[in-house]
Amino acid sequence: MNWFEILECVVLGILLGCIFIM
Numbered sequence: 001m002n003w004f005e006i007l008e009c010v011v012l013g014i015l016l017g018c019i020f021i022m
Helices: 003-016
Strands: none
Touching: none
16 A cells, blocks of 8 residues: 555544455
C-alpha cells in the first residue's frame, strides 16, 4: 500500500475495519 491507501485504511478502517482495502 502507498501512503494514501494507508490513510484511507486508517480513516475508513475505523468504520469498515479496512476490509475493502485489505
